[in-house]
Amino acid sequence: xxxxxxxxxxxxxxxxxxxxxxxxxxxxxxxxxxxxxxxxxxxxxxxxxxxxxxxxxxxxxxxxxxxxxxxxxxxxxxxxxxxxxxxxxxxxxxxxxxxxxxxxxxxxxxxxxxxxxxxxxxxxxxxxxxxxxxxxxxxxxxxxxxxxxxxxxxxxxxxxxxxxxxxxxxxxxxxxxxxxxxxxxxxxxxxxxxxxxxxxxxxxxxxxxxxxxxxxxxxxxxxxxxxxxxxxxxxxxxxxxxxxxxxxxxxxxxx
Amino acid sequence: xxxxxxxxxxxxxxxxxxxxxxxxxxxxxxxxxxxxxxxxxxxxxxxxxxxxxxxxxxxxxxxxxxxxxxxxxxxxxxxxxxxxxxxxxxxxxxxxxxxxxxxxxxxxxxxxxxxxxxxxxxxxxxxxxxxxxxxxxxxxxxxxxxxxxxxxxxxxxxxxxxxxxxxxxxxxxxxxxxxxxxxxxxxxxxxxxxxxxxxxxxxxxxxxxxxxxxxxxxxxxxxxxxxxxxxxxxxxxxxxxxxxxxxxxxxxxxxxxxxxxxxxxxxxxxxxxxxxxxxxxxxxxxxxxxxxxxxxxxxxxxxxxxxxxxxxxxxxxxxxxxxxxxxxxxxxxxxxxxxxxxxxxx
Numbered sequence: 001x002x003x004x005x006x007x008x009x010x011x012x013x014x015x016x017x018x019x020x021x022x023x024x025x026x027x028x029x030x031x032x033x034x035x036x037x038x039x040x041x042x043x044x045x046x047x048x049x050x051x052x053x054x055x056x057x058x059x060x061x062x063x064x065x066x067x068x069x070x071x072x073x074x075x076x077x078x079x080x081x082x083x084x085x086x087x088x089x090x091x092x093x094x095x096x097x098x099x100x101x102x103x104x105x106x107x108x109x110x111x112x113x114x115x116x117x118x119x120x121x122x123x124x125x126x127x128x129x130x131x132x133x134x135x136x137x138x139x140x141x142x143x144x145x146x147x148x149x150x151x152x153x154x155x156x157x158x159x160x161x162x163x164x165x166x167x168x169x170x171x172x173x174x175x176x177x178x179x180x181x182x183x184x185x186x187x188x189x190x191x192x193x194x195x196x197x198x199x200x201x202x203x204x205x206x207x208x209x210x211x212x213x214x215x216x217x218x219x220x221x222x223x224x225x226x227x228x229x230x231x232x233x234x235x236x237x238x239x240x241x242x243x244x245x246x247x248x249x250x251x252x253x254x255x
Numbered sequence: 256x257x258x259x260x261x262x263x264x265x266x267x268x269x270x271x272x273x274x275x276x277x278x279x280x281x282x283x284x285x286x287x288x289x290x291x292x293x294x295x296x297x298x299x300x301x302x303x304x305x306x307x308x309x310x311x312x313x314x315x316x317x318x319x320x321x322x323x324x325x326x327x328x329x330x331x332x333x334x335x336x337x338x339x340x341x342x343x344x345x346x347x348x349x350x351x352x353x354x355x356x357x358x359x360x361x362x363x364x365x366x367x368x369x370x371x372x373x374x375x376x377x378x379x380x381x382x383x384x385x386x387x388x389x390x391x392x393x394x395x396x397x398x399x400x401x402x403x404x405x406x407x408x409x410x411x412x413x414x415x416x417x418x419x420x421x422x423x424x425x426x427x428x429x430x431x432x433x434x435x436x437x438x439x440x441x442x443x444x445x446x447x448x449x450x451x452x453x454x455x456x457x458x459x460x461x462x463x464x465x466x467x468x469x470x471x472x473x474x475x476x477x478x479x480x481x482x483x484x485x486x487x488x489x490x491x492x493x494x495x496x497x498x499x500x501x502x503x504x505x506x507x508x509x510x511x512x513x514x515x516x517x518x519x520x521x522x523x524x525x526x527x528x529x530x531x532x533x534x535x536x537x538x539x540x541x542x543x544x545x546x547x548x549x550x551x552x553x554x555x556x557x558x559x560x561x562x563x564x565x566x567x568x569x570x571x572x573x574x575x576x577x578x579x580x581x582x583x584x585x586x587x588x589x590x591x592x593x594x595x596x597x598x599x600x601x
Binding site (some may be wrong): 019052054067073075078079083084086090091092093094095097098099100104106107108111112113114115116117118119120121123125126127129130142143161162164165 | 266267269270273368435446447449450451452453454455457458461462464465466467468469470475476480484544
């Protein structure tokens with residue numbers, strides 16, 4: 001396997017006596033689709049928060065490529081290509097979809113401090129934003145305000161905003177949370193269609209989707225990495241069955 | 256004024272249409288010339304309205320576009336007013352240089368203060384701006400030797416504008432001067448809100464947490480807009496000083512900060528014109544009500560504010576724009592707010 005684009009070394013975090021991360025070591029090779037699974041409270045979102053800099057680990061380090069990014073701010077990490085989405089929509093309700101994505105593109109291209117030129121003079125930026133929306137099937141509604149979009153479209157806009165930051169590594173926190181099953185398949189098809197230059201790690205509870213779209217799976221339990229492997233290995237793993245799949249989540253179907 | 260006109264084809268055309276001048280805007284600016292013809296005896300009031308409108312617009316830039324709530328915005332108005340007054344008192348009565356220097360001084364103060372502002376949101380921000388305003392008011396009060404304290408600054412005398420137009424008792428020069436300054440600042444603000452920077456400001460207002468997650472640093476944006484707003488507030492204060500040839504503590508007291516917030520919320524935030532309309536309504540109402548009863552004129556203003564907030568949560572302009580957006584409204588007034596009145600763009 002090639003050198004990891006994202007890796008963590010011995011990440012630890014606790015809130016008081018509650019340990020939410022304990023010696024977490026992950027290494028994501030370039031271009032791989034990773035699923036991060038685990039029961040509620042396993043520390044999945046906490047891990048994403050630490051990796052993206054929104055939560056400071058008690059100890060340990062985070063590496064993006066060869067660089068130690070543990071001390072960088074969330075903004076700086078995004079600029080280096082480490083981008084996330086949110087489990088609960090975190091969008092710009094009164095901006096249109098196109099405005100939202102254009103905003104992100106302008107910020108990345110560092111033209112967002114220009115106040116003496118019209119936005120419409122930035123054709124390249126607007127076109128790039130429009131292309132991202134087109135790829136995610138949002139072009140027909142790109143002039144609607146975000147809060148007027150259907151929920152599933154808002155979930156897609158979450159991803160569009162992340163893509164506008166040109167990620168090397170994309171962390172998707174339950175991208176299909178709250179989306180009906182049929183629509184969530186379409187949503188994952190869009191994720192599967194992303195460029196292979198982007199390494200994707202997604203949190204997902206629906207095992208069918210996990211086994212269909214992930215090439216590797218990390219199982220997190222109680223703030224520890226229980227096991228990591230291909231979907232087939234995970235499905236066959238006795239420990240995973242015991243602590244996770246056995247608890248009412250049903251048999252995984254293999255995709 | 257954001258109106259949901261049918262979307263023209265293509266991403267660019269729609270955004271261009273959004274930024275285009277609408278007929279109602281031309282009507283508005285032509286109407287600002289009416290006082291010269293219709294009510295020449297009210298030009299002093301008209302100049303006060305223009306000054307207040309400029310001040311309200313500067314607050315709209317930070318409150319309506321970047322979501323920065325300030326209860327101490329009069330600090331910059333007053334700082335500009337005193338700077339303009341002192342320059343004149345110290346022997347330089349040329350209005351334009353005085354105006355520029357006052358704007359610069361207020362902007363410098365705003366820039367320094369913006370480093371604190373950019374670190375806070377919501378309630379903390381209200382308290383900090385309030386404290387800052389009170390601090391400056393007390394400083395001006397106690398620095399008797401400089402500001403004249405509670406008696407106000409005496410000895411302000413302006414030279415004629417362009418060596419030709421004396422600031423007269425009837426307010427001809429004052430209103431022309433204030434109106435031109437207002438219009439220029441409006442053009443600047445309009446360009447600013449339609450720029451990539453303006454879009455980022457709206458992003459900050461909408462969701463500052465998400466701004467971080469798309470790699471945007473909000474603080475430099477906040478510092479920039481706060482400085483620009485402080486310059487405009489300072490210019491407004493300077494015009495008041497220059498046209499009345501006095502400066503009082505009232506130019507930077509809490510009452511003025513509160514009034515300007517009321518004016519902006521009455522008119523509607525985040526639409527540039529909200530502060531302008533608010534200033535027109537508020538000052539005319541004050542003029543009329545205080546004519547009826549000089550002591551209790553705040554009573555009807557209070558009722559007006561409550562009614563507007565209850566029934567028009569987006570201010571008077573927000574309410575009007577909703578009316579125009581109905582089917583009947585579009586039929587009657589659609590042409591006024593349409594962005595395609597110049598004909599189809601290629």
